[in-house]
Amino acid sequence: xxxxxxxxxxxxxxxxxxxxxxxxxxxxxxxxxxxxxxxxxxxxxxxxxxxxxxxxxxxxxxxxxxxxxxxxxxxxxxxxxxxxxxxxxxxxxxxxxxxxxxxxxxxxxxxxxxxxxxxxxxxxxxxxxxxxxxxxxxxxxxxxxxxxxx
Numbered sequence: 001x002x003x004x005x006x007x008x009x010x011x012x013x014x015x016x017x018x019x020x021x022x023x024x025x026x027x028x029x030x031x032x033x034x035x036x037x038x039x040x041x042x043x044x045x046x047x048x049x050x051x052x053x054x055x056x057x058x059x060x061x062x063x064x065x066x067x068x069x070x071x072x073x074x075x076x077x078x079x080x081x082x083x084x085x086x087x088x089x090x091x092x093x094x095x096x097x098x099x100x101x102x103x104x105x106x107x108x109x110x111x112x113x114x115x116x117x118x119x120x121x122x123x124x125x126x127x128x129x130x131x132x133x134x135x136x137x138x139x140x141x142x143x144x145x146x147x148x149x150x
């Protein structure tokens with residue numbers, strides 16, 4: 001589950017904000033936008049654009065702003081960054097939440113060597129305020145290691 005807080009400044013009320021909670025229960029599912037535990041909108045990225053999937057109490061400009069905020073989150077960038085940085089090593093990255101990532105390596109790699117490289121690199125890449133766990137498995141899931149940051 002992904003859970004994010006999005007602060008929106010209220011129009012015509014300086015220094016007044018609405019805190020929307022953005023919740024995605026499963027990867028690749030739409031986001032629910034909650035205001036005081038009430039679902040006010042469901043949004044999803046469709047063909048590269050964030051859109052409301054339900055009757056919405058918020059305008060399209062706000063939906064686009066929320067989508068941009070979601071896109072800027074680390075959990076959206078890390079899978080691509082990992083695959084670009086280690087194209088010959090990483091087969092798949094699965095985001096379980098913004099705190100837990102599963103990585104599966106390609107077949108026929110030196111898994112122990114990759115572990116050393118990964119442990120040294122990841123500390124410089126991830127600088128978040130919360131704890132993040134990386135669970136790394138070899139291609140046939142016969143070996144694994146875990147790295148916890150923060």
